[in-house]
Amino acid sequence: MTAEPRFLIVDDFSTMRRIVRNLLKEIGFGNAEEAEDGVVALSMLKAGKFDFIVSDINMPNMNGFELLKIVRSDDALKLIPFLMVTAEAKKEDIVQAAQCGANGYIVKPFTKATLEEKVQKIMTKQG
């Protein structure tokens, strides 16, 4: 991972993208880009190097699960940490995210402390 990790924030609500971006900046990660769905995110991932993905699940065009599966099956992208931040609170969704290779799962509404804890935990595991 580079000295200044580059984040990709994927959410169909601009407000939430902005909130996550500001929170990441507050906890020390000011390098972030935004995508409004999985399709846009995938094209951005293929076009440029990203070190961390923070993604919603319920989005038009391509949802977070689909994006995660594609990322994990792509040799160039499969090692990128993937954190789900979503309002989907069903156990089966959480299990599915984990089975698909998500590194973390945050349920909305969430706090700055929760985001910081999950991001730091994933960063630490990734080394």
Place this chain on the structure above:
Amino acid sequence: MAQTEATVHESDENIYRRIGQLTRTLHDALRELGYERELMDARDNLPGAAYIARVTGEAAEKVLNAVDRARTVQQELTEQADSLRSRWQAVAAYAAGGRACTPAGKQLVDETCEFFSGVGGQADRTNTILTDIMMAQDFHDLTGQVIRRVVALATSLEEQLVKLLIETSRPEPRPQLDPYKLEGPVVAPNARDDVVADQKGVDDLLASLGF
């Protein structure tokens, strides 16, 4: 205990009548909420939901913009306070020797240094509050998702109920129609009660079904 065929038929009629009433109530409620137009074209976009999403989104963006501006002001204030604090600490050190300073002046210098020292902590507390305000804007996302689902559900329910109403509202069994014997234009509509005479009859009929 065996129910007679007539009793079963009567029971079904009651259920259908209740569903019909429910359909009209739902339709009226949606129309009052401003969804009448959407119901005319329910499978297309839902402008009402889009409006709610847009307005709440704009409100949330305004708050986030204000939070950003407040953070900038807070940051400038903190930096200026830091700069002045170091300079006033030098004055305080000079005054501590009792030189060129009255007791009141020394007290003022000390209190000024104390004030500048506290600015950083106050800025942190303000930033925490601003973060809370920012986080509260997640309502746009959370309510937006629910609004989408509710409107989609209401529209789907309405469509299904209206279909059911249309299919079951006739008290008499439907006659077996021969598709090859469609009547075409009705020559003497006023002499019959099973046809409409004009477009108003069509509109009235549809209105009676809640459209």
